[in-house]
Amino acid sequence: MSYIKRELERKFLHMSSAFKAVMVVGARQVGKSTMLKHLAKDQDRTYVTMDDPQLRSFAQTDPKLFLQTYKPPILIDEVQKAPELFEEIKIICDDTDERGLFWLTGSQSKKLVKKAGDSLAGRLCILKLFSLSTRERLGIEDADELEFSLPSILDRNKKYPENNIINVFESIWRGGLPDVQDKDEEQLREYFNSYIETYLMRDAVDDYGIIDTEGFRKFLRACAAFTGQLLNYNDLAASAGIAGVTAKEWVKVLQSMGIIFLLEPYASNELKRLVKTPKLYFCDTGFCAYLSSWTNRDVLMNGAASGHYYENYVIGELLRHYSYGKNKVNLNYYRDNKMREIDLVIEEDGVLHPVEIKKSSSPDKSSIKSFSVLKESERPVGTGAVFCMSDKVLPIDENNLIIPSNII
Secondary structure (H helix, E strand, C coil), X not given: CCCCCCCHHHHHHHHHCCCCEEEEEECCCCCHHHHHHHHHCCCCCEEEECCCHHHHHHHHHCHHHHHHHCCCCEEXXXXXXXCCHHHHHHHHHHCCCCCCCEEEEEECCHHHHHHHHHHCCCCEEEEECCCCCHHHHHXXXXXXXXXXXXXXXXXXXXXXXXXXXXXXXXXXHHCCCHHHCCCCHHHHHHHHHHHHHHHHHHHHHHCCXXXXXXXXXXXXXXXXXXXXXXXXXXXXXXXXXXXXXXXXXXXXXXXXXXXXXXXXXXXCCCCCCECCCCEEEECCHXXXXXXXXXXXXXXXXXXXXXXXXXXXXXXXXXXXXXXXXXXXXXXXXXXXXXXXXXXXXXEECCEEEEEEECXXXXXXXXXXXXXXXXXXXXXXXXXXXXXXXXXXXXECCCCEEEEEHHHC
């Protein structure tokens, strides 16, 4: 399969011009190494991988000699396997003003990020790569930030193909791992089965010391069954047949692996009685669908969980967009003890944008009935949106828009 241009490339190169070292983290097989090797192909940059047992042993036992042998500028793949390199990288960085000396890839591990951050504070920029977005799969290069104004959204809509539920659920069911894009149903099932055994279970044992591998497999599937829902450790523990304290620990492990992410509730001093429990989502909806045994796109699209998967998909696309973009935003959801809920609250430049997510192609004004609760907050409230399966951008009222979900 030919190389798929990644949206993180712009940000990575921009940070490489400003930092002496840049590290890309993310889940297994999302394309970290592929992206950096592609960016390095026209450079005189050494490439080494710590997957090579001889190179890894060399780096671990004599990091100074290793970096004298393999001089920067250098791309070091799977650097978490030789953390002994960080101190030597720090020394080299401090001896020069040159930028972009070290390009690093690593698994998304809190331990790795902390070790690298402690050793290379002020010298290292850490960026996260997710599996492919729909934009990347379609080859749409859209560097524009998502602005919640009618003229901007209308202009953005012109660059994208028509919203189509078959295509959307094909993206949801297949997911964004680069290696599954050209696989048929049988091949895809075997790929994910191998993904669990080859990568996740090995990492669970080697990196996190998990002994109960069968319980961990059940826990993975339990998390998939609860995607898009409030995180309930007792329910997850009961589904996997494990203790509640173990469920809490394993949620942290799956976050650290880049398999799931938690959407935290919106917090405000003015808004009392807010729910404090996060919601659970999968970073890759295709892997989630496999774990829940949705055997094809149509079964998932017509199944009882389709709304949860659609919500996971839309929030995942927004997460990718903002992670790779220039602007810093906060993503949260809103829910209070009166059961008023907003699927997503995007806080950008101090302004709150409420977002509802509906699989419907023609949502009505009831979709935005909870948006008004944000007026009780100390933050100004901007344009709201209902992301849905509509094929047109439409005003729902003077302050809120219906937006086709495919233009994120």
